[in-house]
Each structure stands twice: as C-alpha cells, then as structure tokens.
Amino acid sequence: MSNNPQTVQLSWLDPSTQEQRSPQLSLPVAFGRFLDQMPATVQGQPVSRMVLLHPRVSRYHALVEWVDNQLVVTDQNTSNGTFVNGARQPRCVLNVGDRIQLGEVIIQVQQCPSPNLSQPPTSYGAATIYPDSAPPANSPVSNPPGFANPPTPPAAPQPASAERASTQHRFPPASFRDSQVVSVQSLVQDGHFTPGQDEVAYAALGAGLGSYIWVDYLRIAGVKPHQIIALGTQDKPYAKYKQLCLNSQIPLHERLRSNSDSCPDNIWGWPSYAIREAWQAFQKGQVSQAVGFMWQVFGEPTLVETYTPRADNVFDSIDREAQRIGWPDIYRYGSIRAIRKTDDGRYAIAYSKGKGQYGYIVAKYVHLATGYPGIRFLKHLQVYRDDNQDAKSVVNAYEKHDHVYEYLRNYGGRVVVQGRGIVASRILQRIDEVRRESRQNIELIHLMRSPKQPHEGNRYGQARRAVKNHWEFQPFNWPKACWGGDLRDFLEKASPEERKKLMKSWGGTTTADRKDWQELVTRGLQEKWYRLLFGTVQSVSSKDGQLQVTYGGGQPSAPQQFTQSANFIIDATGLSAAVTENPLLKDLIERYQLPLLDKKSLQVSNEFEITTLASVDARNSHLPPGRMYAAGVTTLGGPYAAVDSFLGLQYAGLRTVGHLTRVGAEGLKPLSAARSFAQWLRWVMNQTP
Numbered sequence: 001m002s003n004n005p006q007t008v009q010l011s012w013l014d015p016s017t018q019e020q021r022s023p024q025l026s027l028p029v030a031f032g033r034f035l036d037q038m039p040a041t042v043q044g045q046p047v048s049r050m051v052l053l054h055p056r057v058s059r060y061h062a063l064v065e066w067v068d069n070q071l072v073v074t075d076q077n078t079s080n081g082t083f084v085n086g087a088r089q090p091r092c093v094l095n096v097g098d099r100i101q102l103g104e105v106i107i108q109v110q111q112c113p114s115p116n117l118s119q120p121p122t123s124y125g126a127a128t129i130y131p132d133s134a135p136p137a138n139s140p141v142s143n144p145p146g147f148a149n150p151p152t153p154p155a156a157p158q159p160a161s162a163e164r165a166s167t168q169h170r171f172p173p174a175s176f177r178d179s180q181v182v183s184v185q186s187l188v189q190d191g192h193f194t195p196g197q198d199e200v201a202y203a204a205l206g207a208g209l210g211s212y213i214w215v216d217y218l219r220i221a222g223v224k225p226h227q228i229i230a231l232g233t234q235d236k237p238y239a240k241y242k243q244l245c246l247n248s249q250i251p252l253h254e255r256l257r258s259n260s261d262s263c264p265d266n267i268w269g270w271p272s273y274a275i276r277e278a279w280q281a282f283q284k285g286q287v288s289q290a291v292g293f294m295w296q297v298f299g300e301p302t303l304v305e306t307y308t309p310r311a312d313n314v315f316d317s318i319d320r321e322a323q324r325i326g327w328p329d330i331y332r333y334g335s336i337r338a339i340r341k342t343d344d345g346r347y348a349i350a351y352s353k354g355k356g357q358y359g360y361i362v363a364k365y366v367h368l369a370t371g372y373p374g375i376r377f378l379k380h381l382q383v384y385r386d387d388n389q390d391a392k393s394v395v396n397a398y399e400k401h402d403h404v405y406e407y408l409r410n411y412g413g414r415v416v417v418q419g420r421g422i423v424a425s426r427i428l429q430r431i432d433e434v435r436r437e438s439r440q441n442i443e444l445i446h447l448m449r450s451p452k453q454p455h456e457g458n459r460y461g462q463a464r465r466a467v468k469n470h471w472e473f474q475p476f477n478w479p480k481a482c483w484g485g486d487l488r489d490f491l492e493k494a495s496p497e498e499r500k501k502l503m504k505s506w507g508g509t510t511t512a513d514r515k516d517w518q519e520l521v522t523r524g525l526q527e528k529w530y531r532l533l534f535g536t537v538q539s540v541s542s543k544d545g546q547l548q549v550t551y552g553g554g555q556p557s558a559p560q561q562f563t564q565s566a567n568f569i570i571d572a573t574g575l576s577a578a579v580t581e582n583p584l585l586k587d588l589i590e591r592y593q594l595p596l597l598d599k600k601s602l603q604v605s606n607e608f609e610i611t612t613l614a615s616v617d618a619r620n621s622h623l624p625p626g627r628m629y630a631a632g633v634t635t636l637g638g639p640y641a642a643v644d645s646f647l648g649l650q651y652a653g654l655r656t657v658g659h660l661t662r663v664g665a666e667g668l669k670p671l672s673a674a675r676s677f678a679q680w681l682r683w684v685m686n687q688t689p
Helices: 164-170 184-190 211-221 239-247 273-283 287-299 313-327 378-389 402-411 420-439 488-494 496-505 516-527 581-592 644-662 672-682
Strands: 007-013 024-026 029-034 049-053 060-067 071-076 081-083 091-093 099-102 105-111 201-207 228-232 331-333 335-342 347-354 357-369 395-398 413-418 444-448 466-468 471-473 530-543 546-553 562-566 568-571 628-631
Touching: 024 049, 029 444, 060 099, 071 081, 081 091, 201 211, 201 347, 211 228, 211 357, 211 644, 228 357, 239 313, 273 287, 273 313, 335 496, 335 581, 378 395, 378 530, 378 568, 402 413, 402 420, 402 568, 413 420, 413 562, 420 444, 420 516, 444 562, 471 516, 488 496, 516 530, 530 562, 546 568
Parallel strands: 029 049, 201 228, 201 357, 228 331, 357 628, 395 568, 413 444, 413 568, 444 530
Antiparallel strands: 007 024, 007 105, 029 060, 060 071, 071 091, 081 099, 099 105, 335 347, 347 357, 466 471, 530 546, 546 562
C-alpha cells in the first residue's frame, strides 16, 4: 500500500434517507452498518468510515483501498458478499464506472485516484464523514435500494489544480474539525465562505418540520427572510415525514395521529383542522359530515373518538404556509458535516452543496431539528438479514414494503407482526383490506412480548389506560395534559430523576383509541385469521422457503419454546431515537462533551437551549453570546413529553423564539396580543408576515 493516502469519489443512494450521495473520500474507505465495528486505522492510515444503515449490509462489510497503484475493494468475509458489476468478488480491482453492491446498496466509482499526484491530500481523521449529497431532484425518495436502480450519479467536478482538489477532498479541514473554536478569518482563507452572503442571524439545521415551524415563528415575530437560512437536503419540510407515513401504510387520505388544533401551518391553532374540514364538507353540500366533525371535536374523547386530520390536508396546508413565509428563499440545499463555535460568539456550519462543492454558514443563533436518526430494527431480525440474502421476507414497517401486500393479494400467506403501537394497527388494517379485496387465505400472527390484561394498563393517579385484547389505548402517544395542561407544568418543574419517573408513568406503547381498529381486532380474533401469540423471539431462520420464528417465555404456563412459520415478518416497533446514531450530533457531542439524558438525548433547558454550547466572543465577552437550541425527538426526556409531535415542535418553537425575544435577538419583536391578532389576519388573507 502507498504511504500517502489517495482519494476516490463514490456515489450511492443512502439506504436510510433515500438521498443521492457523492462524496470524495480519503482512502482507505470502510463500509458497514456499525461505526464501532469498522477499523479506525489500516496500516497506520486513518480510515474514512461510511455507515450504511441497511440490514443486509454487514457490521463491517468492505474495505476500499489503494494497493500498488490500483483501487481495490475487499470483502470482509461477509455472508451476503460483495459484488462488483454483478459478480461476487472476495477482492477486486476497481475502475471508473464500476458498481460495487453491498447487500442492496449499489455504489458507483466515479473518480479513481491519480498515481501522478505528487502531493496527494491527507485524511482529516478517522471520524465518520457526513457524506455529500446530490440535489434531491435526481433521487426520488419513493425508490429505496433493492426496488429500483439508483439514479445516474452527478458528474464529478474537475478541480482547477491538485492544490484545489486537495482542499476539497478533506473538507472541512483538520484545523476546523479538530477545534472547539474557529476564527471567521480562517473560513475566508479556506475559500468556501463569503462574508455577508454566507452570514445570517438564524440558521435552522435539518430543514424538516421542526426547522419549518421554528422559521414560521421567527417570520411572524418580525425576522426577515434574508436573516434566516434553513439548511437541509429536502426542500419540502415534510418530505421525510410523508415518506415514513406512506411506507408505514398511512396513505394521503388516511388520518394522522394528531390533534385537531395541532397545526404546523398555523401557530394559533384556529381555525383548527376540524373546523376547516367541516367547512370544506359544508361547501360540498355534505352537511351531516360537517356536523359530525364538529360533534367529534365537542365530544372527544369521552362521548366520541378523537378527531385527527387527514394527511393530505396537513401537507397542503404546510405548502401554503411555506410559500407565505418565503420558505423557498430561506431554504438552502446542503448536507451538514460539522458545527463549531467561532471566535466572535457565533457558530460555523460546514456543509456539502453536492457535486464536490462545499461551504460554510456563520450564524448567531442555531436551531437543531434533525429528526429520528434512523430506522430501529429488532436484533434477531437484523441478524437474519445479515446472515441471509433476503431483504424482502423480513421488513421494517417504515421501509417501503408494498411487495408484501402484492404477494398476499396474489397468493395469500401468513405474516408475523411485532410491535403493538399505532403502526402495528395500521399494518393490521392494511392486511385486512387486502384480505377482503382478494379473498385470499391470509393469516396475521401478532407476536407480543407478554400479555396485558385490562387491569394492567399504565396508571397515573386515579387514571388508567384502557386495555382490550392486549392492546393499550390512548388518543395520543401521551396524555393530553402533557401538551398544555398540568402534566406539562409538572414536568417543567421536575428534576431529571423525577422527569424520568413521570414519563415512565405517562408513556408506553399505545395505539389510537379508534373504534374501527378495536372492532377489527375483535372480528379478526373471532374469524381466526388474526391470532395473538406471546413470547420473546430467540431466532429467525429459513426452511423450505418459509421463515421459522422460534420464541418462548411469554406466559408462565407456556412451553419453553415455540416455532412458527411465516411468509413475512414486519417489524413495527418504531424508529431509533439515540442521538449518537446521527453522525453530525455524535461529532458535536464528542467535540464539546455534551451531557446526555440516558445516553441518548440532548440535555436542554426549559427554553430548549443547549446551554453548554453558548458561544462567547473571545474579544468582547460582555456581548450577548450565540445560542444553540434543539427540538424534536433529540430532546426526549427533557422539559416536554410530546417533543416529536406537531404540537411538541410548535411548543418548542414558541419557547425558543420567546426566549430569543427576551435576550434581544436581532429582528425579533414581542408577539403582543395586538401584533398576534394582526399577524393572524395576515395568515387568514395569505399575506406575507
């Protein structure tokens, strides 16, 4: 191997985000599913470790390195193997245009190292590189790996000189990544920062629903569009959320698990979604339906089941508000690599623009809303998909898995579902729809860890959640008083240990208290196409074309083990919330030694500020510091319970902007009653804030 590292440009469709990525990486490059399973160095050289969150990618799958002036890929003795241009190869020389397949992820070689470079670029360390992304227009999120060929990768840029190429390859440079505080002047010298153009007061990182809601509050409170940048890889703030809904069988006409007045497009919550839907029905002459919506809101949850909005109505309303506040001008495409404090009391955000281009943004106030780090997969299912070349029989509910329902429609079969939350309820409904439409012999086995009797529902004070057929029901994932009632106040005033106990009492896996879902379970049990089994899965294997699920220990009277055969297994246990699984947040946590809650959530104040990340001007310490805030699931366990709900994101935005107003942040005006009413009128008339 050469003593000097070389660089290679590779392109692939990220299996967790469905974004096209095209980074230039210092060799050697390791690919795998777990960061800690890949080597940090190989023969003394730092390794660029690339995490591919796909179950058929092994923990440490393959190594790409420069050997004897050739680019070589080596399989790490994986059961699924490494394929080059369709042929399984334990070790293979690579050329430009070759396709490496790891599981179902296809990686194309775009640019090989040049052995003639006299001063090849050096790696900036063994930390995970947050990879480049090409603009999402070239990579529709509806085509995950394994179901469609990845789009043609963007053309690699041709650097003007070896010196320029070296700068790009190691972006951000070691001087940035290895520091806690960087100078703004160094960013100018690096050539990727233009003073004025790349400086703003407010930076919303993530550009998803949490960012959009925060920006909405800023705009209504008086901040102008040119003072804000929302940085992310999808221009629609709900794009990722919408894809997760569709994958988990919640189509646009179905209803979300959200309150009527929890409106991401309307900070006032009035008119609520129920009122708007009732008005639409009334205009169409559907008077009884309109009255039904109003009665539903009036009588919920005691007299009638809770109203929830339709997905398409929510997304259409967000589109309207995004246009009103100038989101297209605020949004900037970019994949964030690292964040560092600056010496003048601000923050520098290093990001990739895609196609080998990079940049910095400097902002005084930063808001982190990066969402769930990835899909959580049960361990025994991960092992099965690691050890078998079969990514379609064992699926996660949040993956695209329409092939399961198509197979059942055509041939019938048996499905095992794990998890008993709202996603499991929707999977059950979808399978019943296919069963009734196709008249095929379809059986659903619902595997739960243990039974839950009516008297075992979660209890707080005198209140106990209802349980029926071992399902625990609640209109939302937290008691409603957690959103804006006494339970919210309790949590804000509680100590970290008290918060942990309170949230354990209030939380737990539940499904929506919907009459049709309860009747579906009862009917399925009576007709015997739906069965409940209890136990912990010990292994999954394949025999004669059928999955074999071995489990046991669910009940004291049960035998030690059972084995159940099935055509498919659907994991409906949810998404991963651990912040350390996000490369950007992991880097930030390690660089600044941030305190975590239960080793998985960011510790924030009641204003959702990460106080340990306050950025002070080194020369003028008397000036107000820069401040960084967070919202969403990354703050779970803090001052608010329902952080990943629409209203939770709105509440975090309200508290954050209120705090910024009190500390005198740039461009903000107090949202008095008069100003709030005037801004609401502008919302009604669809006028800019």
